[in-house]
Amino acid sequence: MDTLVIVSSEKVTDILDYTILIPAIEKSLAEFSKRTGVIQPVRNVVLIPESEGFLGCMPVYSREDDILAAKIVSFFPQNKDVSTHHAVMLIFCAHTGIPKALLDGDVITAKRTAATSAVATKYLVNGKPDVLALLGSGVQARSHVAALSELFTFKEIRIWNHRFDGAVKLAEEIGLNCASCRDVSEAVKNADVIVTVTSAKNPVLRLDWVKPGAHINAVGACRPDWSEIDADLMRSAVVYVDSREGALKESGDIILSQAEIYAEIGDVILGTREAMREKTTVFKSLGMAIEDGVAAKLVIKKLGIE
Numbered sequence: 001m002d003t004l005v006i007v008s009s010e011k012v013t014d015i016l017d018y019t020i021l022i023p024a025i026e027k028s029l030a031e032f033s034k035r036t037g038v039i040q041p042v043r044n045v046v047l048i049p050e051s052e053g054f055l056g057c058m059p060v061y062s063r064e065d066d067i068l069a070a071k072i073v074s075f076f077p078q079n080k081d082v083s084t085h086h087a088v089m090l091i092f093c094a095h096t097g098i099p100k101a102l103l104d105g106d107v108i109t110a111k112r113t114a115a116t117s118a119v120a121t122k123y124l125v126n127g128k129p130d131v132l133a134l135l136g137s138g139v140q141a142r143s144h145v146a147a148l149s150e151l152f153t154f155k156e157i158r159i160w161n162h163r164f165d166g167a168v169k170l171a172e173e174i175g176l177n178c179a180s181c182r183d184v185s186e187a188v189k190n191a192d193v194i195v196t197v198t199s200a201k202n203p204v205l206r207l208d209w210v211k212p213g214a215h216i217n218a219v220g221a222c223r224p225d226w227s228e229i230d231a232d233l234m235r236s237a238v239v240y241v242d243s244r245e246g247a248l249k250e251s252g253d254i255i256l257s258q259a260e261i262y263a264e265i266g267d268v269i270l271g272t273r274e275a276m277r278e279k280t281t282v283f284k285s286l287g288m289a290i291e292d293g294v295a296a297k298l299v300i301k302k303l304g305i306e
């Protein structure tokens, strides 16, 4: 075996800038929805009942991008002093199958997920958004503020968290124009963009609190029996997903509400499905291996690993 290069989270953080990541993710979402060059089975998940978590295996091959990669990601929602998600990524030579690099996957997961929501928001938001509301104040809340701020300038950012101190801490970190809210209804009132990034298993966001025409990035609740969004809201919104197949297998928000999936976001980027900007839109994100593969490829290219 050639020498396997190990890439630390510090290196990934340095290299993976949203200015290069967001366009790369946009291209990969479109490529995925073409159904021709990307082979990506739905995540294989091993449940760990004792910790109410799981270990997910996410392999992908992309002919177009010359990517053969796999992410293994763990989710331990009860972790207290360490992160709840951990991941590693392996990149192989797409022609020989030789492993080339092992990358820290934590930063890749945080940044590529937020970059994906940024792309969805770019296509689905109704006009120029002024108010951003975040439900959740963890890793993804932070990466979403950074990625969305790359594309939009918000006049106001509001944060709600089920533990109020988490919302206060993040609001202080963000600083100017950012407020912590005690109620979800207060946080999302008149918000143009809402991001749900909680570990909730039951809905935290309700239809009657949401401004008609708002865009929601629904990022949590990645199990078929978990949901973050109230069923009435899911059914009344125009629902976009990253992968139709993944959403129908993994998303409680979709399965439990029986909401109709209008399109994959890749279809909108390709121009084969409409961006219904004036309607209330939900982008249900489950996370795809192609997003990880593209992000990892950006990193190894920059490091000269070919």
Ligand SMILES: NC(=O)c1ccc[n+]([C@@H]2O[C@H](COP(=O)([O-])OP(=O)(O)OC[C@H]3O[C@@H](n4cnc5c(N)ncnc54)[C@H](O)[C@@H]3O)[C@@H](O)[C@H]2O)c1
Residues within 6 Å of the ligand: 075, 083, 084, 085, 109, 113, 136, 137, 138, 139, 140, 141, 161, 162, 163, 166, 197, 198, 199, 200, 201, 204, 219, 220, 221, 222, 285, 286, 287, 288
């Ligand atoms: N779609 C994707 O691609 C993708 C990728 C990574 C993570 N996620 C999901 O996004 C969510 C946030 O991930 P993270 O890395 O920020 O995790 P995190 O642990 O850093 O943050 C989780 C947040 O949820 C809050 N929370 C915990 N239990 C809750 C409950 N019962 N009700 C309401 N809030 C609760 C926590 O206080 C915290 O603010 C998780 O559901 C995670 O699985 C999705």
Ligand SMILES: O=C(O)[C@@H]1CCCCN1
Residues within 6 Å of the ligand: 056, 073, 074, 075, 085, 109, 222, 286, 287, 288
């Ligand atoms: O796509 C991912 O990487 C994540 C991991 C954990 C939960 C949901 N999706």
